[in-house]
Amino acid sequence: MVPLHIGYLAGTTLPQNLERILPPDRYVLTPVEHFDEGTNLDCLLVFDGKIPDLEIPIVVIGEEQLECKTAQVHPQDLEKLPSTIDATIASFLDQIDRDQTIIDQQHRLSEKLKERLGYLGVYYKRNADQFLRAMSPEERSAYLAKLAETYKMIALEYFKESPDRLNQKIDEFASMAFLADVSVSQVLEIHINLMDQLSKQLRIQGHKDEILLDYRITLIDVIAHLCEMYRRSILPKGGNL
Template sequence: MSSPLAICTFLPSPALAQVVQNHLSRDSHTPSIHHTPDDLRDFILLEKQQIDCLVLEDRPEIRSLYGWLYENAIVLPCVIFITKNSTKKESHPDEPIDFPFPLTSLPTYLYHAAEIRIGLDKGDQILHYIDQAIGQFLKLSPTYQASDLNSHEPTNSAVAPVFLSTQHRLAEKLKERLGYLGVYYKRDSRYFLRHLSLQEKQELLDKLRFTYREIILGYFSQDDQLNQKIDEFVNLAFFSDIPVTQIVEIHMDLMDEFSKQLKLEGRSEDILLDYRLTLIDTIAHLCEMYRRSIPRES
């Protein structure tokens, strides 16, 4: 049985909300219905790690939501119902609109480049569009540009780890639902370490060192977030094409730092040998990523 998706919705139009809710419930999905922007924001902030897709009706009162999501480094698959009001024409906001994709009369995108925009008359096809939104999201690079509507653009270092972790979680669900193979593991060589500027390289390596330090510090403790941190590190290393030797170097530098601290405290550094398991575990995760990136024979 396929895993149900957690869908967060903001649909002020009663008729549209009813149609969408009926179709989501029929397919055993778990919809959360929100009627005010404040309620929507509170829920997203609290449940952002569990939400699989946003389904929004574009209204003036939620336009600020897109910028808020960026400020909080929240990037999720999204289906947006567009009204004629969204095209800045004087007409009833709930009037259905039919148009081809993409919508050239609107800004390039409202939230991010992988959003799916549809008319109000497409509510009965919401399941198809949710799957499409997740599929597009899995192909989205973490270094996309912010929308013209958003005045606050987060740095890549703020967005990428959370973004990649979300991609990983959704990839497993979508592969289970649709039989996708390898969608998530496609890489763009423009974002490989060797192709970055000196500043970008330094920022990337600093992020890797910071994340690996957190993994080391929590590896033998009851850290509920440990697997997520390992995923963040491995995803970032994979998509940046970080050499394994670089990961070993990060590990050894950190062990040297800890060794000096232990000597100052008059303690044995033998305990550091146990952290070889951390390095092995991390590299094993990375190897699995590479294994799954190889297209399967048909």
């Protein structure tokens, strides 16, 4: 998983235990000379200072209770900082321009999650307004068609692609399905419909369709990815992964 780049204003005295709380394999602490340099960061930490007007996730560490909705962690509760950072980033990614179509919103969000947060980004919150059942019939049909096309690409290249590229495509499909609350039975239906199409093509060409049985492993692989995301959507006691 790609580590998150967490910025803070250069010259700030950081708590001594911060590196223990934010392990470097997951969080890279990056000093910036000015807050406007933070646009390439994944999140910005502000220590008892003025909150900058930037379009990036911000977490304030301080004792004074803020009136705004900016995420805040008390200095005595720094153990909560990792989960607060992840939740803040996930919430930020969810704030997408409402003028976009639902399909565009889902695609943009899944791409960002896939790129940076992996499963963590969708761990905290999904938008029920973007679930499949909340879409109009036209949007639902278009979304399922896009899912089916992505699945077809995975199946046809399953035994050809490099593992990294294949996993990226499977993650993309699983993220799209998860964010829209697509059920496993609907994924199974997509698989069956594709196998029916391929079977007809093979028979027309005079070939046997037994080879399609090999694609059961494709279905198992995809469903395993999706089930893992649904499993991680249930917060355990204590809120820890």
